[in-house]
Amino acid sequence: MTTETILDAVAAVEDRVVELRHTLHRHPEPAFQETRTAALVAEVLSELPLSVRTGVNRTGVSALLTGDTSRKDSHRERTILLRADMDALPVQEETGLPFSSEVPGVMHACGHDGHTAILLGTAMVLCGLKEDLPGNVRFVFQPAEETTGGAEGMIREGVLENPRVEAALGLHLWGSAPRGIVEYKPGPFMAAPDSFTIRILGRGGHAARPHECVDPVPIAATVIQQFQNLVGRRVNPVLPAVISVCRVSAGNTHNVIPGEAELEGTVRTLDPALREEIPAMMEAVVRQVTAIHGADYRFDYDFRYPPLINDSKITALLRDAAQTVLGRERVREAEYPTMGGEDFAYFAGAVPSTFFFLGIAPEGETIQHHHPAFRVDDTVLKDGIAVFCRAVFDFLERDAVLEQRL
Template structure:
């Protein structure tokens, strides 16, 4: 087992390169400067097998001592369209764009891991495939599909993913065998009636009343039709209609998200939402437009590989610093698409430090991390590679 002391020399590098990426964030499929920086770093390590899977995605390889397992390691590199509110020396210089979900950290951790693995490639039992992926945050269908469709990772035997979170205390690992993260689907429904003067509603067809009834009806689907043992979420998040107090509008639109952890529930809820929309619209003599977008698939951690990563984390960090979650996380991740094709595992590592005020959750404009988590992520990554047989 590689210890923290053995990689202590990487600490300054992983912090410095993380801060560089944090200062220069780029949104999904626009990470042109980011990926060029990644390429430059890899080349400086002596890594020569570097291929572009798409315009802003790289797959690089480190050949070990023999023809053992081909091990994939993935880091997402994109940022969010968000204006940073932190006052730190490495604050984003690209206004309206921010690394608010830790992808700068993921990229830095994978680069530092690559540096170590390249320097110690004779210890690798097989080959390491480094995946620097664009657009995890979208636009849909995200960057994982681009990497997969390139054919550059068709030969993987296993894949590992690691995500920074301030939803957990520093250096505590969260993971789960089986269903770990949800499928994040979206719906948008427009009800069309007949606009008229608000003083004479009988001369038109009000779209607002059926919209309200549909919203209430679909919010009851989870408690009334989905077993309590099956995690699922339906949440209406936007409603737009009307232009004046004395006008009944012609149209009313609402939308939201549906989160599920299995395909049967996923399909069932889509069908039921459309059925409810159809029949309530019919009852009110209005028409509707139904748009439902399937997002990323549910993320299902392979049992064998997740139990392996759990053992590695416990050996490295201590049993008390590894939490096995009872329930899935209802956020989504396009790492799920890799797991549809190859066995693997995805975990979170805590970067919250209350004493330092590093408490703001991922996707907050005040998001930042305790950078001590970076070296821990590198340590976990290196051990996952070198101890996998």
């Protein structure tokens, strides 16, 4: 498939994709409530030669494009998966855009409306070129990326099977990268965003008689400090780790020692082994610090999404595809991984995959995700579609050539 043909087909759907993005933006829905979004996605997909499944992991939608697998003398079909997330956030929009959210307190403040529109556009383009597509494409529109991870449930409900998916691609519109720039990275790319809640159980009483109490407040302060020593002194410095205590709560007035303090926060790691070790290190700190002061504790640790680790071969394929459609100067390796989490990690953990960023920031600026003023640059939507389509053809065609030789 020539790049020229792909780019012409992308140009033909661009206006509709931008319009769809604006419609999605007007009607944001939070995690697992993406019913209107899913209905719109299913409606657009139903116009195309696809087999569509709705209600996958509650509000998810999946669709299969069956290409012309007879084009190669192969005993085996190949299938690649493309994924978008559909959920919005509990943020009150303050962009002043004409297509601003019409739902009070809910906003597409992470760009998932753009991801959904890009994937719909990709489905339109690939369906238009299906006679020349030597394999299958599975489109996945998942719920709840921002909360509990809609990806895992969709995998459980079979989106990687029938036919068996052999590779997966996903993208995120990215406020830290300049408009229209693709950033890729093989290996660890995004962190495991695990979380914890710790209760320090002391004994409350009169603020003037601390010796008759077990004050949980200074104990909590010591625990917080020791967590930072843990990152600084116990964790191998070449392995990134973040422990952020984000909520500290205790007491309700100035002259009563509270009976209890509660800490809540997040732990970010890229290394799967370190990820497993950190909770025990943290609990040891809590156990020993509370023991010194005669307090008790409860320690709850929640393993959320795994770290997102990009496959090196699929990442190289994506890089080459992006360079072909955008030019070398618009494609670069990300300097660092990010410690943000992303539930595409479940796909990447199951099949060789790559997740990449598509920049949306104006020259010299950074766009904050999850912020009331977050905005997407519509001119990059076509770039996302073109990169996806080129990568799909490269994956299926390259493989067809390889298999013919065997």
